[in-house]
Amino acid sequence: MSASHDVVIVGAGGAGLRAAIAVSETDPRLSVAVVSKVYPMRSHTVSAEGGAAGAISAEDSLDEHAYDTISGGDWLCDQDAVESFVAEAPRELMRLEHWGCPWSREPDGHIAVRAFGGMKKKRTWFAADKTGFHLLHTLFQTSLKYPNITRYDEWYATRLLVDDGRVCGVVAIELMSGLIETITGRSVVIATGGGGRVFPFTTNAAIKTGDGMALAYRAGAPLKDMEFVQYHPTGLPFTGILITEAARAEGGWLLNKDGYRYLQDYDLGTPQPGPVLRSMELGPRDRLSQAFEHEVEKGRTIDSPYGPVVHLDLRHLGEKIIDAKLPMVRELCRDYERIDPVHDLVPVRPVVHYMMGGVHTDIDGATALPGLFAAGETACVSINGANRLGSNSLPECLVFGARAGRSAALHAADAPRPGPAVEKQGHDERRRLDNDLFRRDTGTDRISTIRKRMQTILEDAAGIYRDGDTLTKAADELRELRERAATAAVDDTSRRFNTERVAGLELTGMLELAECIVHSALRREESRGAHQRTDFPERDDNRFLAHSLVHREPDGSPRVSHLPVTITRWPPGKRVYGR
């Protein structure tokens, strides 16, 4: 059985839905398939809290947004991409307003903007602190009015179909029935988000297993800058639930065990009572997470059952501001930590939050494979460089989701229909999946055992600070794990809603990504942004003002090469905060 469309989009979060609508806007006659392993409103965009950056105020400028982004990214951003991004972000956010997004407002009815980490001006649009939730629901609800969009909700894509070098669809499992089907299209957009679940402690939802990156990588598209993994400085211990940066933008303080605003010791400025842009608690995430590690070394953190923590202090903001600007922070603290930030200090620690790397694309979302496009966290354009600034990821989903959708639409108009080779690939994949399902009940390892081991290896080797020896050992062990994962037990042999089967498929993809992260980190013998090597503590622009590209060799092992960064107007400089 097979279904045929013009454009197939994998992933139904911010980038995927924006791409689907962009295809419809470009040419409403094109038939669009949106394939997602969860219902669209479950996508992880829903969890984004603080906001979306787009320069609109009279005091702000596109150049300042570009400079903050580029310096925040430690000069690893492609500056042509950043220039397009900052120019299109306000327009995309305005479009969301026209589609009904309940943006927070000024008293006169205009859009309100707030401060955010690493940003020199107030330019972050927000819908209280549920910005991602409102953005996703607005996109999803708006997408319902386009009759040319067909959704495949709760379908898990297992491979890309490639005919004569061109990507022309996917094979996917319908979870409800277990049916395995080919869904063909003349172009394919991947927008499945990141893969924070390769780490043990993450803000990322269970679904964030990097499926789309693995799909593209296996089909031959290189992944870019995978060593750059963002730790957000303020996650709740145990759950890893994110406490938004907006909490600090509204005036929250980070305190060590002595009640001291320790960031002043790390070249991030001097403490003032109120929030100061690009200073102290509003420094960039990489620098704040690194400062935490140093506080641990100095013995100035607080012990908790889940390791060392520091305190986020919001008490001086008062109940009124917290309820108006940070209602979700209060809700999350109450529901999940049983504390009230109006009266209590909030324990926090750095937590894996975002992958700057992803499928290598150009500025139009095109990957190295004809017919394959990518956008959002799955992709690496790169506007985020070595460290993403908070509130740039939601507009990235919109700007590059729209760009990838338009590119996919144009490509679909000219590309030929998929040829007969595709049917055979679909047949082969169906057989592979069925063999796999019914052969695995005798495996010795549990999926969860291998997953946990992978997560521990990555946290130890590819955490906030890294070194060559540990990375080398991790690479070896991950290769072994990849072999073991292929035979790990799947007890569940039924076709209907088999989540264990999906977990097994996710795990094999995650192991490949884990290897990509470790190998890219090993080859980058410098420290830049979120990638800090204790054995190479300085940034090295002579050797590494370059993106890492990981290619998959025929035996499944990763091969790393480098690609120069595009510099337009901002030559590499020193990152200065707090001054």
Place this chain on the structure above:
Amino acid sequence: MSDQITLRVARYRPEEEDGEPAFADYDVPLRQDWAVLDGLNYIKDELDGTLAYRWSCRMGICGSCGMMVNGEPKLTCATFLTDLAPGPVRIEPLDNFPVIRDLVVDLTDFMHKLGQVKPWLIRDEEKPVEEREYLQTPAELADFKQFSMCINCMLCYAACPVYGLDSNFVGPAAIALAHRYNLDSRDEGDRERLTILAQPEGVWDCTFVGECSAACPKGVDPAGAIQQAKLAAAQEAVKSLLLPWRSK
């Protein structure tokens, strides 16, 4: 306090030989900060990989993990085991939906209804994006904000006795969403949506039991939305009697 608690989990695997609905007991650690969902994940990872359920964000915003916990519809990520001790804790799929398997229910009907109420901004004339935003004061935003907070977790449908008897009822979340757009100062689509809300399976089916609002984990108050929508529908009905040329 014991360091274990029993989860009595509804199992249903129609493909299997012994696939009749039944309960299975699993002992899981009883930890201070474990939610019911952590217990289920412990079962899945350590005890029985065949258990099927949905979850994702585990922070109460994605709406995936709604189940009946001791007979009440709950988000399992936000319902804590210590509050249910000593147990056993009965965990079942959400009421009023067909069960696909184990704790996974079929949402096809709701997804269809969601599209039916036209949950998007409808304008007589759309302004170009270049002309910037539709102005909306904080007070105008506050008029509908509460009804925009629905996470589609389906707890209200599981709680709704009317939906339990008649699945044609549009239901609390979908009506609340329609009402959210009707109340939005930027929207001009209320009469279009009214034709759906005012049909027999629309707002009039609701007997105002209020169970939906009690079950809602996000304070949306769908019952309030339905009551307000009834009033709007009644006013519209009176208008169309008095001013028949206004109706479409």
